[in-house]
Amino acid sequence: xxxxxxxxxxxxxxxxxxxxxxxxxxxxxxxxxxxxxxxxxxxxxxxxxxxxxxxxxxxxxxxxxxxxxxxxxxxxxxxxxxxxxxxxxxxxxxxxxxxxxxxxxxxxxxxxxxxxxxxxxxxxxxxxxxxxxxxxxxxxxxxxxxxxxxxxxxxxxxxxxxxxxxxxxxxxxxxxxxxxxxxxxxxxxxxxxxxxxxxxxxxxxxxxxxxxxxxxxxxxxxxxxxxxxxxxxxxxxxxxxxxxxxxxxxxxx
Amino acid sequence: xxxxxxxxxxxxxxxxxxxxxxxxxxxxxxxxxxxxxxxxxxxxxxxxxxxxxxxxxxxxxxxxxxxxxxxxxxxxxxxxxxxxxxxxxxxxxxxxxxxxxxxxxxxxxxxxxxxxxxxxxxxxxxxxxxxxxxxxxxxxxxxxxxxxxxxxxxxxxxxxxxxxxxxxxxxxxxxxxxxxxxxxxxxxxxxxxxxxxxxxxxxxxxxxxxxxxxxxxxxxxxxxxxxxxxxxxxxxxxxxxxxxxxxxxxxxx
Ligand SMILES: Nc1ncnc2c1ncn2[C@@H]1O[C@H](COP(=O)(O)OP(=O)(O)OP(=O)(O)O)[C@@H](O)[C@H]1O
Ligand SMILES: [Mg+2]
Numbered sequence: 462x463x464x465x466x467x468x469x470x471x472x473x474x475x476x477x478x479x480x481x482x483x484x485x486x487x488x489x490x491x492x493x494x495x496x497x498x499x500x501x502x503x504x505x506x507x508x509x510x511x512x513x514x515x516x517x518x519x520x521x522x523x524x525x526x527x528x529x530x531x532x533x534x535x536x537x538x539x540x541x542x543x544x545x546x547x548x549x550x551x552x553x554x555x556x557x558x559x560x561x562x563x564x565x566x567x568x569x570x571x572x573x574x575x576x577x578x579x580x581x582x583x584x585x586x587x588x589x590x591x592x593x594x595x596x597x598x599x600x601x602x603x604x605x606x607x608x609x610x611x612x613x614x615x616x617x618x619x620x621x622x623x624x625x626x627x628x629x630x631x632x633x634x635x636x637x638x639x640x641x642x643x644x645x646x647x648x649x650x651x652x653x654x655x656x657x658x659x660x661x662x663x664x665x666x667x668x669x670x671x672x673x674x675x676x677x678x679x680x681x682x683x684x685x686x687x688x689x690x691x692x693x694x695x696x697x698x699x700x701x702x703x704x705x706x707x708x709x710x711x712x713x714x
Numbered sequence: 715x716x717x718x719x720x721x722x723x724x725x726x727x728x729x730x731x732x733x734x735x736x737x738x739x740x741x742x743x744x745x746x747x748x749x750x751x752x753x754x755x756x757x758x759x760x761x762x763x764x765x766x767x768x769x770x771x772x773x774x775x776x777x778x779x780x781x782x783x784x785x786x787x788x789x790x791x792x793x794x795x796x797x798x799x800x801x802x803x804x805x806x807x808x809x810x811x812x813x814x815x816x817x818x819x820x821x822x823x824x825x826x827x828x829x830x831x832x833x834x835x836x837x838x839x840x841x842x843x844x845x846x847x848x849x850x851x852x853x854x855x856x857x858x859x860x861x862x863x864x865x866x867x868x869x870x871x872x873x874x875x876x877x878x879x880x881x882x883x884x885x886x887x888x889x890x891x892x893x894x895x896x897x898x899x900x901x902x903x904x905x906x907x908x909x910x911x912x913x914x915x916x917x918x919x920x921x922x923x924x925x926x927x928x929x930x931x932x933x934x935x936x937x938x939x940x941x942x943x944x945x946x947x948x949x950x951x952x953x954x955x956x957x958x959x960x961x962x963x964x965x966x967x
């Protein structure tokens with residue numbers, strides 16, 4: 462694969478649930494090793510995009526390729542290239558935290574799943590809880606375990622569907638650091654989020670999904686240019702992403 | 715990818731067996747209820763039942779084992795349902811593993827856990843007077859018959875496990891199955907039943923299976939019963955497997 466070709470390419474993606482059209486032609490590209498944030502209101506279709514990209518859902522139309530592989534015709538190749546952290550923690554409550562990690566390690570055919578598990582428990586502040594059943598974990602602990610499970614096997618592309626929802630500020634910063642570290646190591650990250658601050662802080666590029674299409678996308682600086690900086694204030698202030706978001710969404714609605 | 719089916723199924727089996735051994739209540743319900751029936755019929759109703767046998771425990775045993783299996787498989791439906799709801803299914807399906815291993819892990823767990831409860835119940839039976847002159851071959855035939863019965867009912871249990879919308883719905887279907895042995899030759903000879911009930915009893919699968927197992931235990935000729943029993947089990951297995959796979963495919967696309 463040439464370095465120039467995108468890690469994720471989505472072209473004219475369409476999807477309806479029965480009569481309800483959710484995606485009406487979504488296009489975007491994600492460069493390898495970058496962090497891409499998909500923003501959108503509740504029900505905009507962010508999870509639907511992520512599920513199509515991780516081969517869990519078939520689109521009605523359009524194409525999507527991940528790591529150069531088409532999600533429709535080479536789903537296994539796609540699955541070899543990705544890791545998914547879904548919107549709701551997908552962990553096994555009856556197993557312990559360590560057993561969850563070892564299970565994923567074995568499924569990903571690691572040579573030493575136990576070592577990897579211990580290392581990840583450490584990294585995500587779960588070392589003390591590792592031997593406890595996940596059913597007894599707090600929401601934030603489950604989320605951290607969930608993300609840790611997704612890092613096993615070092616997939617080149619990671620999907621994070623609202624990775625920090627339900628985390629306390631400290632946990633959020635921890636996860637942000639991990640995400641930045643991943644991108645620093647060359648992993649491509651596609652994340653969806655409700656926290657515009659999160660997108661501002663992490664993302665190289667941001668796209669806003671609204672009423673079935675991407676209405677704007679670009680770097681934070683490019684999005685800011687969509688609104689003039691406020692002039693009446695004594696201290697000149699850049700518009701926050703939140704203002705950009707509400708403005709573009711409102712304009713189209 | 716096919717080379718991974720076995721190792722992936724092994725990981726899934728390991729996980730699912732942990733679920734069984736860590737929820738003690740399920741083990742207790744699965745074995746205690748049939749044992750209670752066994753004791754009830756042996757010590758309460760047994761004296762009043764004319765079954766033309768000098769050892770009523772021997773007479774009871776096959777039907778009790780079928781009740782145990784019929785209640786055991788409802789937990790397969792329940793565990794499958796829990797997996798679907800918790801999102802762990804989606805995690806597995808987005809990973810580069812043999813997808814069939816996800817269902818087979820549950821099915822094999824059902825075989826293992828039912829084999830354990832059958833062994834426990836036979837142990838209790840021996841303690842209260844169950845005796846069999848059957849040789850190794852006849853025991854193997856009984857084991858084969860019960861395994862086929864378990865496999866058929868387990869695939870049947872997979873269907874509501876995948877399609878139900880509530881946990882109760884996922885497991886309630888087994889209640890009629892538990893009830894079937896009562897309208898069969900399991901506890902009383904069918905000749906004592908009034909016309910239509912007798913006709914039903916003699917033409918439903920449990921009677922043929924019970925008669926075949928009883929004949930194997932008593933070293934009597936098995937006659938046609940074993941073929942009828944095998945035909946029922948194989949028929950249920952093929953149809954249930956086809957429906958379960960259809961439901962599965964609908965779920966994962
Ligand atoms: N399986 C389904 N069947 C029917 N409708 C669905 C299904 N899944 C999603 N939808 C609908 O599709 C729309 C988009 O859902 P989706 O989960 O992709 O949104 P989202 O952007 O992830 O929202 P949120 O921010 O709340 O997570 C919603 O209106 C939702 O009700
Ligand atoms: Mg969502």
